[in-house]
Amino acid sequence: MIIKMQRFDAEFNTKPCDHRNNAELTLTLRLGFKQINPSGGAANGTYHDYGDATEPTRNIVKWTDPSWSQWKRTFEREVERFWSKKFWLINTGGFFAFEDKGKVWYPNVYCRFNLKCSDSTGGGTNHHEIEVVRLDPNENWFGSHSTLYDSNDIKSVQKGTDSNNKPVMQRAHVHEVGHLMGLGHVAEGTAACPANGNTNAQACYGTTDHDMNSVMGSGMKLRTEHAKPWQDAMVNVAVKHRTDKVAAQWEKLKVGFIAMGAQWPAKMKRHYPRTKEELAAGALITRR
Numbered sequence: 001m002i003i004k005m006q007r008f009d010a011e012f013n014t015k016p017c018d019h020r021n022n023a024e025l026t027l028t029l030r031l032g033f034k035q036i037n038p039s040g041g042a043a044n045g046t047y048h049d050y051g052d053a054t055e056p057t058r059n060i061v062k063w064t065d066p067s068w069s070q071w072k073r074t075f076e077r078e079v080e081r082f083w084s085k086k087f088w089l090i091n092t093g094g095f096f097a098f099e100d101k102g103k104v105w106y107p108n109v110y111c112r113f114n115l116k117c118s119d120s121t122g123g124g125t126n127h128h129e130i131e132v133v134r135l136d137p138n139e140n141w142f143g144s145h146s147t148l149y150d151s152n153d154i155k156s157v158q159k160g161t162d163s164n165n166k167p168v169m170q171r172a173h174v175h176e177v178g179h180l181m182g183l184g185h186v187a188e189g190t191a192a193c194p195a196n197g198n199t200n201a202q203a204c205y206g207t208t209d210h211d212m213n214s215v216m217g218s219g220m221k222l223r224t225e226h227a228k229p230w231q232d233a234m235v236n237v238a239v240k241h242r243t244d245k246v247a248a249q250w251e252k253l254k255v256g257f258i259a260m261g262a263q264w265p266a267k268m269k270r271h272y273p274r275t276k277e278e279l280a281a282g283a284l285i286t287r288r
Helices: 065-083 172-180 225-245 247-261 275-283
Strands: 001-005 009-013 021-038 043-046 056-061 096-101 103-106 109-119 128-134 148-150 157-163 167-170
Touching: 009 103, 021 148, 021 172, 021 225, 043 109, 065 109, 065 172, 109 225, 148 172, 167 172
Parallel strands: 021 109, 021 128, 128 148
Antiparallel strands: 001 009, 009 021, 043 056, 096 103, 157 167
């Protein structure tokens, strides 16, 4: 089952299911990158922070074919490595029952992530189109935003300091893809970062060590709340699964289906499929 969503495509697969293997949910995100080079074909030039002519300029250099290809490969590889195969969603609603070894089982959901990076074509096939500048080696900072990246995004840089005066390090490309999947900054919605305020204010990246070290703060720590893109996708998958069977009653039952589909708590440890009895008892099986 493939569902095309605004932020990504979601593919749900029950073929691996048996008494030891869960269903799989793969989110595929397609990014189209466009080079920003010095004007007039020059080897060196400048570009404004945030692409805004009122902001300071930074020194940039022209992309070469090898440097461009290497940057895209590193971006794609490292982001996939960070986000893929980290979460299991617990099937609390009794979806996708199957038989194996004479028993009825209910799978959980193993979360995968697939990133496709290509040159921007403007043809509408990518979920996001992003411009990229190549900074001069002497530049260590560039003002970027959601559709403008820089070549240093793949490097680990210090974003802050915790209460023990230890540096908080982050690789920006991993953080930015979290945003593209729908995740906000760690402190969004709190008093430090009100919903109607500037979510790029420093406080929105966390004021406690716990929040600062989050990948959606200033660090690289992955937590169960970061499974939300897969949880959102499973709501759609579960609703479609049930409604395909009772299409005639969809309007009457839609609210109930959405509520059932929302029951997908995330874990960061493998949880095995459950028997009907284990599901009813609420048992969580981490060893078979």
